[in-house]
Amino acid sequence: MNSQRHHPSEGDADELPVVPTPFRAGSGLRKRTEEDRVTTYDEQTSLSDLTSTADEVRRSMESVIEGKPEVVRLALTVLLAEGHLLIEDVPGVGKTMLAKALARSVDCSVRRIQFTPDLLPSDITGVSVYDQQRKDFEFKPGAVFAQIVIGDEINRASPKTQSALLESMEERQVTVDGHTYPLPDPFMVVATQNPVEMEGTYPLPEAQRDRFMVRVSIGYPSAAAELEMLDVHGGASPLEDLQPVAHAHDIAKLIEAVRGVHVAESVRRYAVELVSATRNHPELRLGASPRATLQLLRASKATAALAGRGYALPDDVQSLVVPVLAHRVLPTAQAQLNRRSAEQIVTEILQRTPVPDTGAHAWRDSYGQQQPRGF
Numbered sequence: 001m002n003s004q005r006h007h008p009s010e011g012d013a014d015e016l017p018v019v020p021t022p023f024r025a026g027s028g029l030r031k032r033t034e035e036d037r038v039t040t041y042d043e044q045t046s047l048s049d050l051t052s053t054a055d056e057v058r059r060s061m062e063s064v065i066e067g068k069p070e071v072v073r074l075a076l077t078v079l080l081a082e083g084h085l086l087i088e089d090v091p092g093v094g095k096t097m098l099a100k101a102l103a104r105s106v107d108c109s110v111r112r113i114q115f116t117p118d119l120l121p122s123d124i125t126g127v128s129v130y131d132q133q134r135k136d137f138e139f140k141p142g143a144v145f146a147q148i149v150i151g152d153e154i155n156r157a158s159p160k161t162q163s164a165l166l167e168s169m170e171e172r173q174v175t176v177d178g179h180t181y182p183l184p185d186p187f188m189v190v191a192t193q194n195p196v197e198m199e200g201t202y203p204l205p206e207a208q209r210d211r212f213m214v215r216v217s218i219g220y221p222s223a224a225a226e227l228e229m230l231d232v233h234g235g236a237s238p239l240e241d242l243q244p245v246a247h248a249h250d251i252a253k254l255i256e257a258v259r260g261v262h263v264a265e266s267v268r269r270y271a272v273e274l275v276s277a278t279r280n281h282p283e284l285r286l287g288a289s290p291r292a293t294l295q296l297l298r299a300s301k302a303t304a305a306l307a308g309r310g311y312a313l314p315d316d317v318q319s320l321v322v323p324v325l326a327h328r329v330l331p332t333a334q335a336q337l338n339r340r341s342a343e344q345i346v347t348e349i350l351q352r353t354p355v356p357d358t359g360a361h362a363w364r365d366s367y368g369q370q371q372p373r374g375f
Contacts, residue, residue: 051308054080054254056245060105064238065098065218067225073306074216074323075102075190079251080258081302083213083295084169084189086327093218095192099150100239102190106251107244108147109184115157117200121164128177139176144168147184147248151191155201162208165189169211186251206286206330213295214320215327254305261301262311266356271296271317277349278329283340286330296324314355321350 054076061072075098078085087095103110113124126142143149144165154162168174172183191212193204209215221229232238272293279287300316307316326342335345 048308051306053246053250054306057102057105060242060245061098061101064101064242065094066229066232067221068094068098068218071098071216071218074214077299077302077306077320078214079106079186079188080254080305081213081295081298082186082188082255083299084211085191086209086212086215087190087192087218088195088215088327089217089219090196091194093220095218096150096152097239098218099152099190099192101242103148103150104239104242105244106148106246106248108186108248108251110148110150111143111146112150112152113143114152115154115161117156117158119157119161121161124161124164125168125174126176126181128179137177139179139181141181142174144174145181145183147186147188149187149189151189153193154191155193155204157202159202159205162202162204166208166211169208186248186255206328210289210291210328212327213299214323216323258298258302258305261304261309263297263301264311267300267312267314267317268297270314270353270356271300274317274321274349274353275325277353278325278346281345281349283332283335283345284329284342285332286328288325288328292325292328296320299324318350318355322346 058069058072058076061075062069065072075085079102085099087098089095100112113119122142124142124144126140126145128137128139130136131138151165168183168187169189172185172187174181174183189212194201220226275288275290275293275296278284281287296317297312299320300312303316303319304310304312322343326346329342329346331340331342331345
């Protein structure tokens, strides 16, 4: 990213202000050797080349997050599906470390925001300051102007401050004083929150939770993974030696390939039926939105691409139903009294919804008939 600051004027108010980035993934680390060299690709990148880059990022993250391959896979899926990730779990299980491992594995611009009760919306979006020498207002970009934004303990800020992220997460732009500034590409928000400690916190409103593509919980590690963690993390944090294994250009190319993954009509219909079932379930007072359907489809495409396929399967949709839908629905009061969680209800919907019974060869045939772009 260019380090030269842009001064918006009346004629070019919609141009992107270039943000000076105080921290880039991999900065301040040891000098890269020949073996550490990051690979870049030309415009004719094949699917196998791109998935090999995704595997490098995954292995880099797993060197820090012990024994949680599924959580790492979901985080990478969200990045490639152009979504945002909400990490919700108890203290000390590695929520912030997961976010940092993803950020440092990709050579993108990174900003970390520590959400506190006194944080202001302008701290996130930026503010226009009057320059007496130039006799004009100069836009000072906020912390959201980065390719990967880490929001730590997002529910500790007031709802007014939380709402400053709404426009950027959905439209990938920021509007300040009537001027609209596009955000860099790729752009991803990785937020963490603690669901146990409620004192001094503000629950995320439904509108903001709906903007997160996936919610994950890391959970406690197994005894073997925790023992290995003592060996790896005992002396120093492995983040200190973590090197970027992909450039932002590589991720942009992989995102473009994910967009071109083919989804058969029966698979699309299956996704719509699953989401529609949440709107009619007697134990849910709020079902999933059409945005949830769209994001479920995008995440399924990314899952297929990570598996090396140019076409999505019903299995891809099934593996994502709970992490994509559970945080968007609200159980009724009676369901809560019966200790029925949103995850349990969504899982039952998944089990009751008929799966398209077409054989696997039909998905491949359908994919061959409509070759997607990017492959």
